[in-house]
Amino acid sequence: MSYSPPQMHLIIATREDPQLPLSRLRVRGDLTELRAADLRFSAAEAAAFFNEAMGLALSANEITALESRTEGWIAGLQLAALSMRGREDIPAFIRAFAGDNRYIIDYLVEEVLRHQPESMRRFLLQTSILERLSGPLCDAVTGEGEGSARLEALEKGNFFVVPLDDRREWYRYHQLFGEVLAVHLKADQPDRAAVLHRRASLWYEQHGSAADAIRHALAGGRCRASGRPDRTCLA
The missing domain is CATH 1.10.8 (Helicase, Ruva Protein; domain 3)
Incomplete structure (x- = not known):
């Protein structure tokens, strides 16, 4: 590509970012991109x-x-x-x-979830209880590491995640995709969501977000009469 003639135009259609120096091409003005938001x-x-x-x-x-x-x-x-x-x-x-529509479920399971490795499917299902996603929050909820790397990989793969800032810190799932994940989590592990909500509540409490902490504590089925999360049930 570095030595291609000026009249040459290369068109690449792909779900994931190709292994090319995209940042350099952007800076040089040699790259035109059509991404999910454009479509x-x-x-x-x-x-x-x-x-x-x-x-x-x-x-x-x-x-x-x-x-x-x-x-x-x-x-x-x-x-x-x-x-x-x-x-x-x-x-x-x-x-x-909503995401429990059978056509939506069948499509996303067949075209998306089924092709992911088990570790990624587990990550997607467990983080489906979150309205917003960050690497540290996902790590706290899943009990695993690599949350930031997984979110970045999902974004680069155009995988139904929407960035909420320019620093690659916060994301959210596409509405229907998140709902499909939640449906699968409930079907596969009906008691798991409460545990995940309580973990999210503890993380938010530790990071000074009382409203989010209380919301997840309520969703997890444990909250003091005062409305504050009960630490004894958040482990």
């Missing part, structure tokens, strides 16, 4: 997809709700459209559309 459907594009391509007659509010729930993810929009075919109560379906 996200707008409300107008979602409207055209649902009502023109898929032959549905959704209102503007219904389209906005689905675009928000899927975060413009085209596969999610497609699966929602397939689920609505033949249904009479479309508004009720849209209100209930």
Whole structure:
């Protein structure tokens, strides 16, 4: 690539970042990138997809709700459209559309989770109880290390994680993906979520975030009458 002629253009389509000097190419102005955020459907594009391509007659509010729930993810929009075919109560379906939809579950399990090593699947399921993710918080919840490295690998792999800052410290899961993970955690380990919530509560308490600590303590089923987390149940 360093010695390619100026008229040459190389197009690479990949789910993961290729093993190329991307930072150097960006600085030199030799790189044009289209990432997940660029491929996200707008409300107008979602409207055209649902009502023109898929032959549905959704209102503007219904389209906005689905675009928000899927975060413009085209596969999610497609699966929602397939689920609505033949249904009479479309508004009720849209209100209930979430990560427990069978098409969403089947797609993400088949296309994403099944191809991950066991250690990564375990990490994904255990951290699904978190609204925001950081390396240290994930380590506290899972009881393992490498949380920061795993989050960075998920981001580089365009793996349904959304960065919340420019320092690669905080992330969140795509809404539907996080919900699918939570469904699987509940199905595979029904008693595990409470333990994970209590670990998250202790971490937040130690880091001065009382609101998050109390929220996770309540979700973990243990909270003092005063509303403060009970340390005896957080281990």
